[in-house]
Amino acid sequence: MRIINHIPTRPTAVLLAALPFVAVLVAYAIGSEIRLAENPADKLLPAPAQIGATALRLFTEGDRRTGEILLWKDTWASLMRLLFGVGIAATVSLVLGMAIGLVPYVRRLMSGFVAVVSMVPPLALLPILFIVFGLGEVSKVVLIVIGITPIMTRDLAQRVLDIPKEQIVKAQTLGASSWVIVARVALPQVLPRLIANIRLSLGSAWLFLIAAEAVASDVGLGYRIFLVRRYLAMDVILTYVLWITALAFVIDWALKTISRRAFPWLEAGL
Amino acid sequence: MRIINHIPTRPTAVLLAALPFVAVLVAYAIGSEIRLAENPADKLLPAPAQIGATALRLFTEGDRRTGEILLWKDTWASLMRLLFGVGIAATVSLVLGMAIGLVPYVRRLMSGFVAVVSMVPPLALLPILFIVFGLGEVSKVVLIVIGITPIMTRDLAQRVLDIPKEQIVKAQTLGASSWVIVARVALPQVLPRLIANIRLSLGSAWLFLIAAEAVASDVGLGYRIFLVRRYLAMDVILTYVLWITALAFVIDWALKTISRRAFPWLEAGL
Amino acid sequence: AEEKTEFKLAWSIYVGWMPWGYLEDSGIMDKWAEKYGIDVEIVQINDYVESINQYTAGQFDGVSATNMDTLSIPAGGGIDTTALIVGDYSNGNDAVIVKGDGGLADLKGKPVNLVELSVSHYLLARGLDSVGLSERDLGGVVNTSDADMIAAYTTDDVQAVVTWNPLVSEILNSSDDARAVFDSSQIPGEILDLMVVNTQTLADNPAFGKAVAGAWYEVMGLMADGDEEVLTAMAEASGTDLKGYKAQLAATEMFYAPADAVAQASSAELPTTMTEVAEFLFDKGILGEGAPSADFVGVAYPDGTVTGDAANVKFRFDTTYMQMAADGAL
């Protein structure tokens, strides 16, 4: 029988799905064991038990000086920046994308520019961002916005252009003004794509967030990782990495669920 | 007449397309003028003429010590890293994506794992990467690979799954083995998507490249930007940024063209 | 004993460490290594912290680092480390810079931008001490990457920064209202720039120590003579010109003569400094979870005295090889 026709049974499938995670864990445990056997004070690959203890401490114990639990403070700060950055990027790209997709004048004006701008490496522009937006929260949010907006805009504009011409004409024959076509024909059909776009961009958004926090900050997940790197506290770094992964996963899942719930017509079919 | 029905004439269209670029240039020139009027030694926004002079020097004048033109050396080094990183990522994600899409056992084994791994922020893992892969070229390439492979793999696997089941069954009724289905049914249909994926991932790849070069390197576009950032030599930084933008644009355009040429069937239609 | 013939040193860009790059480029290192029948590779790493991390993880046999970072990262991480060469101490290279008028005492309630947990942080703590303040009295410290310090300084949010050269001279030169209110010349000998190597490796391979020391002091000789070609090469490698580099050197107390370095390593103040550094590190939680107290890591000095935990000596000042250079025995 062809390998593509072999289908695992339910229990096998569950086992298979767990396997790579177990393998990574075991590989890590062994690597850690070897290094710790050589140098018990080794910081690079702390024992899983130690990571567990550190994670517990980070999640529950307050800072020595202030009594605040840093991890939650960091999480809150980073999520806020992410929320604003992605929120603004989504809004801007939605407006721009719709305008480019629907209005020929705007299309001529912006589409070439957006295509070029989407190729600029945003990290290299950080110094200019700082000067223009200051060192505070604004510049971090702006870095995220600048980093992800152009690509989202391009994609959304394309999606608007993909709406069948027939629908736009039909709307006009029903007396729809440009604004009504935007609000009632294009927008609802592009929104699911916007969410898909946000899901795609979140990876880059995290990247820019971490980069921005590494440059100038006093709180945030990226800040903490870069700070503790200074004394190679890999137990803290790994806890934070796993935590960020979990957050990213939950956000992705939530967006997927929202999209499914909010746009039932996408799944309608004979 | 509705705004969406106004279509610019050809000359207007060209003018419109140029407008934003001109606007940015003018805005920069004014900003630069103002800052330089205040402080002639200001480095943040060098006069356009100075950027031009710097660019000319960077592109043509050799290093005093070695006689080599650093910009070309940097470009070559960075492009090689990019090429290897993206090349490896493309190969790995193609193989993995096809396996996940076609072989149920592999799908069970890897799809959950890849979904989780694609959420890990790769920048946070930099220290570990450097230790495992050393500080040479390998770790830079690996960062790019780790950064972009999971998302590409997910997308390619989805594309393979999107190939109508009918085609796979039909191939089997023509006597195709699993291998033949891979090579002659799935691969040719996924290749265009692979190129689209590479185009999408190149932005992140540049990001990771610049980040990796900033940590450990002695040549490369990202390294040079990092080096002169300390002195706020914006004329050099801007030249490099524009150069990277141009390179990215050309690569993107080349990939688009290759895709159009290589897959004529994609554009076939009634 | 594990003898080997290939060694790797890591260094990062900083005034006092530029000779390491020159050693590699000029072939002087190869020459000395050949003399002792070994091979030494000197690798530049842009990110200073990363270079120490890599050394700590065992990727390198030695790394250029300050006394403070050596204590916190490799020594704190259980890697027994020896200061093979004491290259210089910062004598004004690190500074607290404020915008406009006002002194150190006026920092009260203001935010300060610096690379947290670095020698800048230590310098700030020492400075605040001197005027009876502590970090708590500030409006907070904001971790700011050294690469972006200059850009950061030009923004309105920033009122004070602590940083090192070339950034210090860059900021002081480019902005009229920038004033250094405290610098490392006021705490001479506390911020030492070292080449530290793995103690075990050094013990097993004395040739390694000899070759590195020999090569280093050959270049020191050239620099002491003001060899313009050498200095220009270093200047360009650090991204500045000869004039700029000389200005930075002026704020650096280079130990061109090995005897001076030996004297610094053997000085009576060193144990006091190291104790203070250890306390600073402990206070910031940098010594890690396993550190029950500030003297958890022992530091050994050339005369055999130890500060901190004598049972856990992980950081040693060893003048053997510098002394050999001083004696012309290499």
Next chain:
Amino acid sequence: MSFVSVRDVWQAYDGRSILERVNVEVEEGEFISIVGASGCGKSTFLRMLLAEEVPVRGAISIDGGAPAVEPGRERGVVFQRYSVFPHMTVRENIIAAEGFAKPSGWLFGSARKAARNRADAMLVRIGLNHVADQYPASLSGGMQQRLAIGQALTAKPRVLLLDEPFGALDPGTRLQMHDFLTELRAETGMTVFMVTHDLAEGFKLGDRVLVFDKVRWDPMDPGLHGATITYDFDARDGGVPFQHILDRYPSLAPEPVGKA
């Protein structure tokens, strides 16, 4: 003065003529079928009737009005596909035909309630009341086209334009749609233009059948000349060719003579 008047209309894309010298006069309430070879310009002609495009020469006017420059409520349209809005339920699609004309695009309060009632009545009429809350994608092709027609009629257009409305349906459904359209027309007395590939359909439904074809033909360059209306059959008389072509199309005569 006839209801719809097409006078000496030319259309060209990128310098290539597609339609040439098209003239036709249509009375109110007539059902005009349009047939012709694939690519001859039937849809182009419909797009001009719709005012989606303006002809390069000549003019089209409805009821003596000025030529329109863009589509509006007086011209309804149903295409072969994509004529309904996939993100609205069946009922919302009908209500949209009233709401879209409002500045906000929405109806509120009692206006909405009234529109909803009218929509439900329309749904009964087009036989879709049982699927009022479903999305178009879950309807069959025939139901979607019925919805599209119902939606177009809700806007009460003066002319209804159909571009191969049944081209994607299978034959049984197609016959049902013919009956449906015939009934609707009997009720409303609407002026209809319908493009079709199916001659039989054209004759069955239409009062007149217009045939588009090229009169001039350059063997060296088949794309050089455009098509025009070459026949105008009276389908009410069982398809006997219309004998008064010159009366109606003075432009085809050597000496053009106007006729209002």
Next chain:
Amino acid sequence: MSFVSVRDVWQAYDGRSILERVNVEVEEGEFISIVGASGCGKSTFLRMLLAEEVPVRGAISIDGGAPAVEPGRERGVVFQRYSVFPHMTVRENIIAAEGFAKPSGWLFGSARKAARNRADAMLVRIGLNHVADQYPASLSGGMQQRLAIGQALTAKPRVLLLDEPFGALDPGTRLQMHDFLTELRAETGMTVFMVTHDLAEGFKLGDRVLVFDKVRWDPMDPGLHGATITYDFDARDGGVPFQHILDRYPSLAPEPVGKA
């Protein structure tokens, strides 16, 4: 022993029965039309004939062989859509039917040349020689289905399975396809199973027409029981119902009696 023998076949998904006790014997060269309500399991039955799925109970064998576990060259298939490979030209699609069976998936040298000639002959036969170098997307639906059939025949299957092969075509094309299929069958004498929605089509083309329906019906839970073959018409006799049901389906009788 008949050529294709389906014995007491059951199929269920997620515990819900779709097909129950399906029995049918087919002689070599027969053309079997399969009709039934939408969703009653016609495609499921075809998938089992194809060995794309194995029944939960019972067995299907061809020419007395062991039941197959996966599709292979002895069973050809044409679906309503997606039956040809969009990335290959028309000619390559035909050649693929020979090349795919090779270990590498490709034919080389003289074997390729020979296959190319045979492919061109097949293209003439299915009337697609003039578009040999085009991609399927640029063909009309009918041409695509002809290509799909030609491709399936090139592999010389023992049984040809068609799942609503003409479902997406318009009526004129459909009639042409009927003639095409009838001709091809006369030439090859192939055993064919064809699922169709169109009763007339089933009777026109088939030697026998199998009707799938539910015999048991639970009003509380319409999805509880599966369908089976409820009628087996002999379409050669002009559609007179086949009278010997019990002879052929012993499982429907109170006392099962085998018949080879």
